[in-house]
Amino acid sequence: MIARLAVIGVGLIGGSLARALREAGAVGEVVGCGRSLPNLERARELGVIDRFSQDPAEAVVGADMVFLAVPMRAMRGVLETIAPALAPGAVVTDGGSVKGSVVADAGAVFGAPPPFLVPGHPIAGTERSGVEAAFAELYRDRRVILTPVEQTAPEAVDRVEAMWRACGAEVTRMDVSHHDEVLAATSHLPHMLAFGLVDTLARMRENDEIFRYAAGGFRDFTRIASSSPEMWRDICLANREALSAMLGRFSVELADLARLIREEDGDELLALFARAREARDRYIDGVR
Amino acid sequence: MIARLAVIGVGLIGGSLARALREAGAVGEVVGCGRSLPNLERARELGVIDRFSQDPAEAVVGADMVFLAVPMRAMRGVLETIAPALAPGAVVTDGGSVKGSVVADAGAVFGAPPPFLVPGHPIAGTERSGVEAAFAELYRDRRVILTPVEQTAPEAVDRVEAMWRACGAEVTRMDVSHHDEVLAATSHLPHMLAFGLVDTLARMRENDEIFRYAAGGFRDFTRIASSSPEMWRDICLANREALSAMLGRFSVELADLARLIREEDGDELLALFARAREARDRYIDGVR
Numbered sequence: 001m002i003a004r005l006a007v008i009g010v011g012l013i014g015g016s017l018a019r020a021l022r023e024a025g026a027v028g029e030v031v032g033c034g035r036s037l038p039n040l041e042r043a044r045e046l047g048v049i050d051r052f053s054q055d056p057a058e059a060v061v062g063a064d065m066v067f068l069a070v071p072m073r074a075m076r077g078v079l080e081t082i083a084p085a086l087a088p089g090a091v092v093t094d095g096g097s098v099k100g101s102v103v104a105d106a107g108a109v110f111g112a113p114p115p116f117l118v119p120g121h122p123i124a125g126t127e128r129s130g131v132e133a134a135f136a137e138l139y140r141d142r143r144v145i146l147t148p149v150e151q152t153a154p155e156a157v158d159r160v161e162a163m164w165r166a167c168g169a170e171v172t173r174m175d176v177s178h179h180d181e182v183l184a185a186t187s188h189l190p191h192m193l194a195f196g197l198v199d200t201l202a203r204m205r206e207n208d209e210i211f212r213y214a215a216g217g218f219r220d221f222t223r224i225a226s227s228s229p230e231m232w233r234d235i236c237l238a239n240r241e242a243l244s245a246m247l248g249r250f251s252v253e254l255a256d257l258a259r260l261i262r263e264e265d266g267d268e269l270l271a272l273f274a275r276a277r278e279a280r281d282r283y284i285d286g287v288r
Numbered sequence: 289m290i291a292r293l294a295v296i297g298v299g300l301i302g303g304s305l306a307r308a309l310r311e312a313g314a315v316g317e318v319v320g321c322g323r324s325l326p327n328l329e330r331a332r333e334l335g336v337i338d339r340f341s342q343d344p345a346e347a348v349v350g351a352d353m354v355f356l357a358v359p360m361r362a363m364r365g366v367l368e369t370i371a372p373a374l375a376p377g378a379v380v381t382d383g384g385s386v387k388g389s390v391v392a393d394a395g396a397v398f399g400a401p402p403p404f405l406v407p408g409h410p411i412a413g414t415e416r417s418g419v420e421a422a423f424a425e426l427y428r429d430r431r432v433i434l435t436p437v438e439q440t441a442p443e444a445v446d447r448v449e450a451m452w453r454a455c456g457a458e459v460t461r462m463d464v465s466h467h468d469e470v471l472a473a474t475s476h477l478p479h480m481l482a483f484g485l486v487d488t489l490a491r492m493r494e495n496d497e498i499f500r501y502a503a504g505g506f507r508d509f510t511r512i513a514s515s516s517p518e519m520w521r522d523i524c525l526a527n528r529e530a531l532s533a534m535l536g537r538f539s540v541e542l543a544d545l546a547r548l549i550r551e552e553d554g555d556e557l558l559a560l561f562a563r564a565r566e567a568r569d570r571y572i573d574g575v576r
Contacts, residue, residue, distance in 0.1 A: 123501060123503045124503070125503070125504075142503075143500075143501060145501070182494075182497070182498055182501050183501070185488075185489055185492065185498050186489070186498055186499070186501055186502040186503070186506050187502075187503065187505065187506065189485065190485060190505065190506055190509045190510075191505070192542075192545055193481050193485060193509075193542075194509060194564075195545075195560065195561050195564040195565075196538065196541045196542055196545055196560075196564075197477065197478060197481060197538065198564040198565075198567050198568045198571075199541060199560055199563055199564040199567070200473075200534075200537055200538050200541045201473055201474070201567070202563060202564065202566075202567035203541075204473065204537075206470075207567070209470070210470055210473050210474055211474070211567070211570070211571040212431075213411060213431060213433070213470050213471070213474055214474040214475075214571060215411045215412065215413070215430075215474070215475065216413075217475065217478065217479070217511070217512045218474050218475065218478055219572065220508045220509070220511050220512070221478045221481075221482060221508070221509055221511070221512060222478075222568050222571075223505070223508050223509070224505045224508070224509060225564045225565060225568045226565055226568050226569060226572075227565070229558050229561035229562040229564075229565055230558065232557075232561050233554050233557045233558045233561060236548075236549050236557055237549075237552055237554055237557075240549050240550065240552065243549060244546060244549055244550055246488075247542065247545070247546045247549070248546070249488055249492075250484065250485065250488050250542075251539070251542060251543070251546070253484045253487060253488045253491075254480075254481075254484055254535065254538075254539060254542070255539070257480055257483075257484055257535070258532060258535045258536070258539070260524075261524050261525075261528050261531060261532055261535070262528065262532055264525055264528065266521050266525055269520075269521045269524055269525075270517050270518065270521045272483065272484075272487055273483050273517035273520050273521060274517040275487055275490055276482075276483040276484075276486040276487040276490065276513045276517075277483075277486075277513060277514055277515070277517055278490075279486050279487070279489070279490035279495070279499070280486045280510050280513045280514050281514060282499070283499040283502060283510075284507065284514070
């Protein structure tokens with residue numbers, strides 16, 4: 001049970017956490033913080049937060065749980081700002097897509113990652129953003145990965161885990177670097193391919209005509225290229241080592257594929273496509 | 289108006305054409321042909337075809353319109369088989385995803401592409417296959433590209449165009465090589481990326497765990513990797529020149545992207561992602 005939750009960044013991710021905890025009766029008061037005054041006012045109107053401050057240090061006063069749902073590049077500054085204002089015993093966690101950079105940011109601000117900081121990542125989201133898009137069910141049956149480090153207090157991890165469980169999420173724990181590798185593979189690389197594909201086509205001379213003949217599969221395939229450019233720039237920079245490694249791995253695969261096509265190696269092409277379909281169908285069965 | 293339509297390959301594509309033409313009252317009799325006897329029997333039960341033969345030469349006898357909905361690699365053999373059995377004045381068209389190879393197949397069989405052959409490509413489909421998946425609305429408001437060559441009779445093209453219009457499709461005409469380039473860009477390359485991504489992940493040691501953390505975006509992005517491996521092997525081989533060129537173009541894009549990440553060039557990353565999102569949103573608006 002959380003007495004006072006401070007949500008820094010009241011958008012889809014932060015707003016949905018607040019809504020879910022309220023619906024579960026797992027939170028007393030919710031204090032919001034963000035840069036956009038109209039968004040904060042709207043969040044209060046919608047009942048997502050009880051009150052707000054535009055100053056993160058003010059927002060966290062007296063909070064026993066602080067959730068940081070800010071862009072990756074803003075993490076360090078927010079940690080710096082809230083550090084002197086945190087209540088004794090307060091736990092801080094975040095929703096960032098990369099965890100190594102959050103741990104590094106915390107190290108830079110506090111000298112070493114503090115015991116009360118539990119790096120976390122809810123694997124959830126929609127294409128929409130802003131508090132209007134927030135809903136209590138966003139995290140139900142979704143996975144949340146926590147990546148405590150050596151310095152993290154076990155009881156802080158337990159409290160964050162209980163918070164996410166109250167939202168209906170399935171919580172797992174993972175090494176920081178392993179998290180960043182897994183996400184590079186399943187999320188960051190696919191986004192690079194979607195952005196890269198659409199950009200390749202957009203740069204072709206007859207691009208208007210080309211897009212006209214794209215069918216349904218293209219629409220699905222490129223949906224993630226409609227994501228926020230700013231957010232993805234930040235994720236790329238924050239996870240550049242793991243993502244670079246995955247890009248390298250994929251480039252080798254693509255070069256192999258191009259060679260099989262050039263050499264008209266039907267047997268190997270069939271084997272590759274069959275292996276991929278089998279893996280994809282297995283994954284989809286696993287999701288069901 | 290078609291008096292007798294022969295559909296060689298009664299699956300989603302061929303079966304939906306028959307259903308659409310019947311619904312439009314634009315066809316008299318439909319004769320089916322295929323390798324699977326149970327599928328043909330089912331097609332007759334469902335009313336998609338009136339009768340069938342497993343011999344393509346027998347199936348086309350007396351037909352004024354012949355539609356080839358067979359795998360790319362089967363085109364040449366089918367053309368060879370039906371050539372001596374075609375009625376005078378019969379028009380032959382196909383639904384293959386690559387057009388250069390169909391024209392080459394026709395050249396090999398007939399010496400030169402015959403006047404009665406209209407290479408075509410309906411840009412439609414679902415993940416399902418077989419006659420059970422066929423439905424009359426598949427082609428409604430979808431594009432069909434016809435790629436007549438120098439030798440093609442204009443009245444044959446007009447008749448095929450009228451057939452597709454009767455199904456509610458929008459028909460356009462295009463050069464053979466331009467069609468194959470456009471499809472390499474909008475369909476064949478995306479399929480390679482989806483197959484390649486899933487295969488890359490499947491080959492990683494901890495692949496079961498990796499797939500477990502894939503979220504909704506991954507599901508959409510890789511949907512097309514659940515397509516038929518045999519069909520895609522054939523498409524790759526049939527369109528290898530245009531597809532190799534597109535793979536080359538994309539590899540350059542991916543190398544650029546990898547360099548921007550490695551060099552932490554946030555401005556250029558932002559510009560690339562913004563350009564892609566803008567193009568994707570413009571395309572989606574165009575589709576609506």
